[in-house]
Amino acid sequence: MSSNQRRFYKTLLSLSLLPLMTVTIISLGINHTSALNISAKTPQLISQNFTGFIASFWERRPRRRNISRSGAGFCAIAPGLVDTYKIWHNKPVFLWNYSGKPEQVQLVVRDYDTQTILWKQDVNISAQKLAYTAPQPLEAGKLYQWQLVGKTSSNWFTFQVLPSQERQKIATELQALEQKLKGDRASAEVIAQKKAEYFLNYQIQHQTETGTFNAWSDALQVISEVENPSPAFVQKREEFVASVCTPSQPTARKGNQRDFRF
Numbered sequence: 001m002s003s004n005q006r007r008f009y010k011t012l013l014s015l016s017l018l019p020l021m022t023v024t025i026i027s028l029g030i031n032h033t034s035a036l037n038i039s040a041k042t043p044q045l046i047s048q049n050f051t052g053f054i055a056s057f058w059e060r061r062p063r064r065r066n067i068s069r070s071g072a073g074f075c076a077i078a079p080g081l082v083d084t085y086k087i088w089h090n091k092p093v094f095l096w097n098y099s100g101k102p103e104q105v106q107l108v109v110r111d112y113d114t115q116t117i118l119w120k121q122d123v124n125i126s127a128q129k130l131a132y133t134a135p136q137p138l139e140a141g142k143l144y145q146w147q148l149v150g151k152t153s154s155n156w157f158t159f160q161v162l163p164s165q166e167r168q169k170i171a172t173e174l175q176a177l178e179q180k181l182k183g184d185r186a187s188a189e190v191i192a193q194k195k196a197e198y199f200l201n202y203q204i205q206h207q208t209e210t211g212t213f214n215a216w217s218d219a220l221q222v223i224s225e226v227e228n229p230s231p232a233f234v235q236k237r238e239e240f241v242a243s244v245c246t247p248s249q250p251t252a253r254k255g256n257q258r259d260f261r262f
Helices: 003-016 043-057 164-183 188-201 216-224 231-243
Strands: 074-078 093-098 104-111 117-124 129-131 143-149 157-161
Touching: 043 188, 074 216, 093 216, 093 231, 164 188, 188 216, 216 231
Parallel strands: none
Antiparallel strands: 074 093, 093 129, 104 117, 104 143, 143 157
């Protein structure tokens, strides 16, 4: 383990000892394995089941968030800032919430250990998301950082791609889930939400913290990639992503929260 990695994990351990913002989690009674065991139903029952699931899905909230809101209306979200710094996607979608004036910025991705710049792309900050489009995907098991650079730059945000074996396990389960849902004639929007729910229930362990964490960055990416979404889905998705930056109740800024100004 490099000295940079040791410092990163030491920082994570110190953050875990700070008070963490808690929110109410609505449990659907579904875990990442039982989500694969969807029994065959008539179209009417399937429709009713999906309707109830959809209503509950949009009410999910993360247990912990290492994010903050700045006076300029900027809040970094993913990858790496909600519940866990680990992600499954090796071509992540970078997400943030922004309510200020439009501004052209640059998103930069670098290797955590060598600090070598791997990819950079111009984007209007008002877009609030940008997909990683480098020819080569990010490597399994490695740590990376991303940053928005504008008139004033944000901090660097750290994330890590899951190891190859764990990534393959998830890929296999997602494929089985998608095949089952397609067999039930589920829409692309429902499939995305079911896959996102899988990630919200998938348990990840950290090296320096006890307990388990859920793959929120991956869940948010899945719903952000739906092609030709309905207006209702777009509205729900925007509200859902924005809610990640909204505290359940007013709280004082903690030591693990940072202000990012543009």
